[in-house]
Amino acid sequence: MNLQNITLISFGYFDSEFLRKIADEVQGEFFIDVQVREGFIDISEFYDPARSQYNANQLLQYVERQYSSGSSKTIGLFQVDFFIPIFTYIFGQAFLGGRSGIASLFRLSNERYGIEPDDNLLLERFSKEIIHELGHTFGLIHCIHPDCVMRSSTYAEDIDQKSSGLCPACKSVTEL
């Protein structure tokens, strides 16, 4: 694939400065031009009242259908609580070796856990989650290297333990 850029599609209100910083972090990791666009969606269509959460599988399909293009990697950014049928929650997901992914900051903020807000930490966590999902679109599976951004994270504090970068092994796979 002749990759031209990475597109971050924001759904719902995101502070523009926040998004710019996110884009810078992502560009710093992948060395590819990162664009930020606003997306439109009737999010209520994806709400499951039984779970009180939003269906991540359907949202991913939506982003793939509506926003992805052949020469770009697209990540949909959300602020709602994702679920997939088997798990209580997820932070995000992507098509392995595909074009699109989604990420949510809903469970990344300290306030969610009764801890004092930390905007820098939120930015760091969200950037890592987006880079992680982008890694999956480049064909990367979960990595066991403790520092690698591709290491699987179940809890928000797990994300804090890893860096925002790819380990040498993962980097060599992506050929970036």
Place this chain on the structure above:
Amino acid sequence: MSKINSILIVDDEESVRDSLFNWFMEDGYYVECAEDASIALSRLESEHFDIILADIKMPGMDGLEMLRRIKSLKSDAVVIIMTAFATVDTAVQALKDGAYDYVTKPFDPDDLSHMIRNASRQIALAKENEVLKERVVTLENVEDIIGSSEAIKKVLKEVESVAQSNSSVIITGESGTGKELIAKAIHANSSRKYFPMVSVHCGALTESLLESELFGHEKGAFTGAMYNRKGRFEMADNGTIFLDEIASISTKMQVELLRVLETKSFIRVGGNKEIKSDFRIICASNHNLKQMVEQGAFREDLFYRLNVVNIYIPPLRERKEDIPLLTTYFMKKYCTSMNKPVATIDAGALHYLENLDFPGNIRELENMIERAIVIGNGKKITVKDFPTEKNIVAPSMESLGEQEKNHISFILDKYGWNISRSAKALQVDRVTLYNKIKKFNLRSRNK
């Protein structure tokens, strides 16, 4: 530790299958899906999966029935049951039917990771166990019983026949013929091979020491008994006990041994608690036990209790065709242990060996080869590397009995008829030496 590689997901809900499929793919597993139990079972006929993740509620055959069928075909299959409708009854039933774990949907992502990691560890341990078991079988599988003669083949055939049973065995043969090796081979080919084989050299111990060795003792049972100690019968539980030189045990020990064999229970020396042990007994003797029974030196009831199967190992002189093979084996063994290149033997030296009588049998041959490698130039063994006092027995020479009598007499005189020192020099126990003195009617010149 090897990682699991393949997972089969069985669930009628497409969204569940897709979610799990993507999750496990992202973790690097090979994943397949089946939408119902029948499809899953037919996949499993032709393909192995390390883990099967199955829903309970499915149209047609449910997950529990599928679990039972999988377990009947492959008892070590790792099946994790998942359900959105958890009840205590189904959870208990699933685990009783052999499920590895039971989880309720939706589950915490970390829970799934932990479960897969634990399952992975269990599978790896099971595989490691299989590998180690095979290694144990390989290591103990008659590797030291060398020979191609009809005589030794007959012995090995007898070993094969008797190994699978629990019958008592008496192995007879001259000293140095490999009786303990045969006992080990019987144990290694039996269903008791994963449990200990415990050996006791009855001839080397006094009666009281033998009693303590066999039955164990309680703390304070006698002077020096500072701790409780398990006896050999106890250590041989589920395994095999090998009693070498059974002919040397006293009459009192014979009575006690008979009782243990009949009841499979005993009491430690100084104790009062009955201990049970399930062991198989193999004995060895270089004496003619039947003759000893006739002479009243060995209990007839004990003899028949032990002698369910008798395996006789012929002396080396009756299987001379095995000498070249044995020689080659010992040359390789000692050259390897001494870090020398493996030596060869010239035809003259081999011919010399084949004409020896070997009263010490294989042990003697081994000793000669080891000595030859130590003192020789290491490349080729010649006749010069063998002890010069080794004589080929000719009819005009003394008989074995005469040689034994003269040698014992010589040693006794040498050590002034000190029984302990003489026994040590002859490498026998005091009881055996007293029996020899009685047998040959030896007298001290000072008496």
